[in-house]
Amino acid sequence: MNGRGQIILGIVIVAAALAAPLVFPDFRAQIAMLWVMVLFALTWDILGGQTGYNTFGNILFFGTGMYAAAVFQRDGGFDYFPGLFIGMGLGALISVALAAILGSMILRMRGHYFAIATLGLGIAAGEIASGWDYIGAGSGMSPPLFPGAPGISYIFFGYLFFGLALITFLLLAWVYRTRFGLALNAIRDNEDKAEAMGLKTDTYKIAAWMLAALFLGLCGGAAGNMLGFIDPRDTAFAGATFGVWMVLMAILGGKGTLWGPVLGAFVFHVTQEILWTHLLGWQRVALGLIIVGIVVFFPQGILGWARTRWPERFGHRVETS
Amino acid sequence: MLDNLQLFVDAPFLLIQVLLDGILFGAIFAIAAYGMALVWGVMNVINIVQGEFVMLGGFITFQLTLWGIHPLFGIPVAAAVLFVIGIALYYGVIRRVVDKDMFISLLATFGLSILLQQLMNQIWGGDVRTAQSGLGTWFLFDYTVTVGQIKVVACVGALILGLILIVFLKKSRLGQAIRATAQNPRAARVLGINTDKVFAATYGINAALCGAAGSLVVMAYSVHPYIGLPYTVRSFMIVIVAGLGNLPGVILAGLGLGAAENFAAFILGAQFQVAFVFCLLIVILVVRNTLLRRKRKYLK
Amino acid sequence: MTDQLVITGVSKRFGGIVANESISLSVPQGSITGMIGPNGSGKTTLFNSIVGHHPVDGGSITFEGREITRLRVPQIARLGMIRTFQQTRIFGKMTCMQNMAISDADHGYGLMALLKPVSGETRDRSEALLEFCGLHSKRHLLAGDLSFGQQKLLEFAMALMIRPRMLLLDEPTAGINPTLINGLIERLIRVNQDLGITLFVIEHNMRVIMNMAENIHCLAYGKLLASGAPDDIRNDQRVIDAYLGGH
Numbered sequence: 001m002n003g004r005g006q007i008i009l010g011i012v013i014v015a016a017a018l019a020a021p022l023v024f025p026d027f028r029a030q031i032a033m034l035w036v037m038v039l040f041a042l043t044w045d046i047l048g049g050q051t052g053y054n055t056f057g058n059i060l061f062f063g064t065g066m067y068a069a070a071v072f073q074r075d076g077g078f079d080y081f082p083g084l085f086i087g088m089g090l091g092a093l094i095s096v097a098l099a100a101i102l103g104s105m106i107l108r109m110r111g112h113y114f115a116i117a118t119l120g121l122g123i124a125a126g127e128i129a130s131g132w133d134y135i136g137a138g139s140g141m142s143p144p145l146f147p148g149a150p151g152i153s154y155i156f157f158g159y160l161f162f163g164l165a166l167i168t169f170l171l172l173a174w175v176y177r178t179r180f181g182l183a184l185n186a187i188r189d190n191e192d193k194a195e196a197m198g199l200k201t202d203t204y205k206i207a208a209w210m211l212a213a214l215f216l217g218l219c220g221g222a223a224g225n226m227l228g229f230i231d232p233r234d235t236a237f238a239g240a241t242f243g244v245w246m247v248l249m250a251i252l253g254g255k256g257t258l259w260g261p262v263l264g265a266f267v268f269h270v271t272q273e274i275l276w277t278h279l280l281g282w283q284r285v286a287l288g289l290i291i292v293g294i295v296v297f298f299p300q301g302i303l304g305w306a307r308t309r310w311p312e313r314f315g316h317r318v319e320t321s
Numbered sequence: 322m323l324d325n326l327q328l329f330v331d332a333p334f335l336l337i338q339v340l341l342d343g344i345l346f347g348a349i350f351a352i353a354a355y356g357m358a359l360v361w362g363v364m365n366v367i368n369i370v371q372g373e374f375v376m377l378g379g380f381i382t383f384q385l386t387l388w389g390i391h392p393l394f395g396i397p398v399a400a401a402v403l404f405v406i407g408i409a410l411y412y413g414v415i416r417r418v419v420d421k422d423m424f425i426s427l428l429a430t431f432g433l434s435i436l437l438q439q440l441m442n443q444i445w446g447g448d449v450r451t452a453q454s455g456l457g458t459w460f461l462f463d464y465t466v467t468v469g470q471i472k473v474v475a476c477v478g479a480l481i482l483g484l485i486l487i488v489f490l491k492k493s494r495l496g497q498a499i500r501a502t503a504q505n506p507r508a509a510r511v512l513g514i515n516t517d518k519v520f521a522a523t524y525g526i527n528a529a530l531c532g533a534a535g536s537l538v539v540m541a542y543s544v545h546p547y548i549g550l551p552y553t554v555r556s557f558m559i560v561i562v563a564g565l566g567n568l569p570g571v572i573l574a575g576l577g578l579g580a581a582e583n584f585a586a587f588i589l590g591a592q593f594q595v596a597f598v599f600c601l602l603i604v605i606l607v608v609r610n611t612l613l614r615r616k617r618k619y620l621k
Numbered sequence: 622m623t624d625q626l627v628i629t630g631v632s633k634r635f636g637g638i639v640a641n642e643s644i645s646l647s648v649p650q651g652s653i654t655g656m657i658g659p660n661g662s663g664k665t666t667l668f669n670s671i672v673g674h675h676p677v678d679g680g681s682i683t684f685e686g687r688e689i690t691r692l693r694v695p696q697i698a699r700l701g702m703i704r705t706f707q708q709t710r711i712f713g714k715m716t717c718m719q720n721m722a723i724s725d726a727d728h729g730y731g732l733m734a735l736l737k738p739v740s741g742e743t744r745d746r747s748e749a750l751l752e753f754c755g756l757h758s759k760r761h762l763l764a765g766d767l768s769f770g771q772q773k774l775l776e777f778a779m780a781l782m783i784r785p786r787m788l789l790l791d792e793p794t795a796g797i798n799p800t801l802i803n804g805l806i807e808r809l810i811r812v813n814q815d816l817g818i819t820l821f822v823i824e825h826n827m828r829v830i831m832n833m834a835e836n837i838h839c840l841a842y843g844k845l846l847a848s849g850a851p852d853d854i855r856n857d858q859r860v861i862d863a864y865l866g867g868h
Contacts, residue, residue, distance in 0.1 A: 119553070
């Protein structure tokens with residue numbers, strides 16, 4: 001889709017996003033979660049799709065942001081909104097620092113070792129959080145109550161998350177056009193060659209992860225407030241749900257593209273909301289099946305498939321001879 | 322934490338207890354690790370669903386006890402069932418990702434692990450299960466150190482499984498075909514070996530191995546649907562430390578890991594045992610990678 | 622001519638096999654220097670040692686007077702020594718223009734420098750170099766969709782994009798359609814003469830290397846067998862023996 005088409009699509013989405021919580025008040029919570037999903041998918045794709053480094057542990061940053069914000073709100077002595085925003089910023093800061101420190105250790109390895117190293121990050125964090133009394137240990141934490149009528153919080157957070165998702169999307173759109181974005185793709189396509197061309201691959205990988213951590217940390221901080229209660233294993237470091245969805249949505253929509261993760265988030269979230277009511281517990285089983293199915297039979301994702309079907313429409317020149 | 326350390330000083334026999342328990346547990350890790358090394362070496366697939374195979378074996382054996390069958394029979398039954406499951410998974414999923422990039426097979430086996438984990442959670446629920454073997458306890462050192470007999474049986478059983486595998490790989494035709502394919506798949510194909518069947522057999526054997534190990538685990542310890550990932554991570558760590566072809570190394574690393582974990586659980590508290598495993602993974606990877614970087618290589 | 626690359630007593634062992642044994646040679650600045658030798662004589666290993674792909678077991682390597690023996694691949698690449706690979710390596714899911722853009726080293730490799738869109742200057746230079754290599758019409762295609770010969774040309778164009786001071790070419794004509802070889806050779810010579818880039822070339826094609834190189838080093842069984850002008854090498858009995866397999 002050319003530039004103009006994308007802008008038009010973008011405007012339509014923005015308009016719809018602004019109107020939706022008001023037009024569909026019953027679905028306020030789901031709409032807010034939709035933007036969280038978009039953030040999950042976009043941030044996963046920075047390292048997963050664009051750089052070729054699967055990460056199974058990004059949930060670490062989400063949970064860290066969540067706890068950091070909640071702790072700050074509890075102990076910082078600020079009013080609700082300043083407390084929330086500063087808390088979110090704090091969460092983002094800590095997440096980014098975590099990404100820098102961890103990344104400097106495990107991103108100096110090749111992709112599959114990094115991937116395995118991230119497998120346990122979410123679970124380890126969940127376990128540690130469950131045992132840490134300062135943040136409530138296994139009983140979790142409750143962020144302060146949103147000052148307003150019950151339904152209003154979802155509208156507020158819905159717009160907040162939409163704004164965050166929009167900023168993330170636009171920022172990534174810009175980043176992927178820079179030479180940094182090209183460098184990430186080069187690492188994905190042939191890391192040996194990228195090194196042989198003098199690229200500082202380690203630096204770029206760590207920077208990419210820090211970028212993901214930034215937005216996940218911000219998102220987590222706000223999400224804790226919206227959800228109302230922070231359980232270390234089920235909410236903050238929810239590896240089996242959020243953590244898995246991050247991976248799934250991006251590859252479903254088409255990893256390595258800008259719109260792919262967004263598309264994947266939309267499709268997944270809508271489908272999941274429908275399935276949830278029918279499948280209940282089997283939904284999680286179905287998720288595993290879907291991941292395997294996509295990876296094996298449909299690895300290019302929706303957007304990737306569309307690209308092979310209609311290459312010109314989706315931005316690829318094809319040889320005409 | 323320091324209180325726990327103090328206990329070691331006050332009652333030195335605790336050291337032996339913790340060490341012994343750890344080593345006995347570690348033998349089982351070693352077996353799962355060897356299976357993972359086999360699949361990795363032969364097909365270049367890092368099998369993230371490895372731990373779930375162990376978990377499945379445990380649940381199958383548990384189900385047998387629900388039907389009144391003694392869990393020791395679970396060892397061959399679980400091995401057989403997992404062998405079939407392994408073959409099925411190979412032909413259904415694995416063979417389609419074997420020749421692709423490693424990150425695709427990682428995602429695929431990751432998906433399988435989620436699938437099996439949640440499936441077992443649905444079928445049996447999240448409770449912790451164990452199977453009574455009816456064996457007693459040995460008391461050593463004047464009743465200061467206790468050793469569940471089943472734990473010794475599990476340890477010995479694991480080592481026997483390993484031995485059977487070694488003999489099989491060395492002596493049988495399939496075993497030799499497997500080793501040949503591991504060394505050089507293309508040459509093996511040229512020599513007429515059906516690498517597809519070899520891959521299937523390897524994957525099945527690995528699953529069977531894990532299934533048998535799971536049987537031992539449910540008898541000597543316990544299982545629940547989420548024990549899989551820690552086992553996968555343990556196997557991976559052992560393979561990293563010991564290397565792909567090195568059975569004595571794998572056993573030693575397994576025992577060592579079991580001991581280390583048990584000490585960590587004792588000192589830090591049992592709730593941090595799993596966190597310890599995952600943190601250790603990162604430590605091992607980083608150390609190993611740093612050492613390799615000196616030689617300007619990287620973990621491949 | 623000063624010596625741009627000086628290798629002194631470099632050895633490399635892989636387990637029990639000695640791939641390079643105490644090799645000493647030098648590559649003069651601005652020259653086209655060839656390296657020949659039968660299969661397994663250690664040529665690619667020497668290249669790998671030079672660019673930092675693995676550490677050497679002994680000896681020293683200096684580039685433009687600077688000791689590079691212990692430097693890593695990206696560091697050596699940033700000093701201006703670029704190598705191409707036998708099995709051509711390019712970035713398959715990026716377009717040719719993007720491959721070229723990422724090869725541009727003019728703005729440095731720092732994070733801040735990279736966070737800028739591709740400049741018009743980079744685009745122009747990319748197009749010019751792609752034109753030079755005959756790939757201009759394919760510039761917006763995915764590099765992975767090119768034929769093998771075209772990918773080799775792309776790899777060459779990318780190497781030129783970096784503004785290398787020295788190019789290590791590992792069998793540049795291997796796998797190329799014989800009718801296209803002349804074109805490649807022509808470009809190599811032009812690059813050397815017009816841009817002053819030193820070429821250090823591993824070649825199996827005798828016709829090519831004898832006509833192109835000013836001096837040639839011959840490796841055999843991991844040792845440096847002979848060095849000299851093409852005519853001298855061509856008639857050197859030891860070289861002839863090595864190729865004919867006399868042990």
